[in-house]
Amino acid sequence: MPAHAIVGTQTVPIEITLNGERRSLEVSPVTSLLDLLRHDLELTGTKKGCDHGQCGACTVLIDGRRINSCLQLAVMQDGKSITTIEGLAADGRLHPLQEAFIEHDAFQCGYCTPGQICSAVALIEEGHATSREEIREFMSGNLCRCGAYTNIVDAIEDVAGRQRQPVREAAE
Numbered sequence: 168m169p170a171h172a173i174v175g176t177q178t179v180p181i182e183i184t185l186n187g188e189r190r191s192l193e194v195s196p197v198t199s200l201l202d203l204l205r206h207d208l209e210l211t212g213t214k215k216g217c218d219h220g221q222c223g224a225c226t227v228l229i230d231g232r233r234i235n236s237c238l239q240l241a242v243m244q245d246g247k248s249i250t251t252i253e254g255l256a257a258d259g260r261l262h263p264l265q266e267a268f269i270e271h272d273a274f275q276c277g278y279c280t281p282g283q284i285c286s287a288v289a290l291i292e293e294g295h296a297t298s299r300e301e302i303r304e305f306m307s308g309n310l311c312r313c314g315a316y317t318n319i320v321d322a323i324e325d326v327a328g329r330q331r332q333p334v335r336e337a338a339e
């Protein structure tokens with residue numbers, strides 16, 4: 168029997184925390200995290216664009232860091248915490264970045280939007296949203312074919328500014 172046929176039928180057990188919920192899964196060693204999310208777990212908010220690490224449509228948060236899920240094998244996620252666009256809203260309320268994208272008209276077709284928002288969540292956490300130039304630079308891995316870039320930067324700047332505000336006020 169050829170080696171690839173054996174690999175094709177094997178599965179490997181992993182445990183992950185997915186959108187705050189502990190999950191025990193059996194995954195194929197050749198399945199990408201993106202395919203695990205979209206096809207096996209039916210979390211289709213995460214989008215497949217290039218499938219080659221070049222468009223950012225598949226961006227999710229792994230242990231709080233933004234990662235292109237098409238470049239990650241599912242088996243490598245054992246013990247990790249993964250957040251997709253489906254996990255950002257809490258207590259029946261959209262995440263502030265989701266609200267800001269709506270307010271600022273920051274999407275047209277919406278295909279790139281989940282990846283843009285996941286990336287923006289980490290960008291703000293990283294402290295890399297202090298100016299429009301910095302936001303543009305650090306969001307450059309997320310492509311938007313509709314060209315909604317100006318409004319995407321507006322939305323991120325808005326949320327980053329609001330999060331800095333209490334710190335500034337406390338210091339005054």
Ligand code: FES
Pocket residue numbers: 214215216217218219220221222223224225226235236237238
């Ligand atoms: S689908 Fe992963 S970067 Fe394009």
Ligand code: FES
Pocket residue numbers: 273274275276277278279280310311312313314315
């Ligand atoms: S809103 Fe269409 S690709 Fe970005």
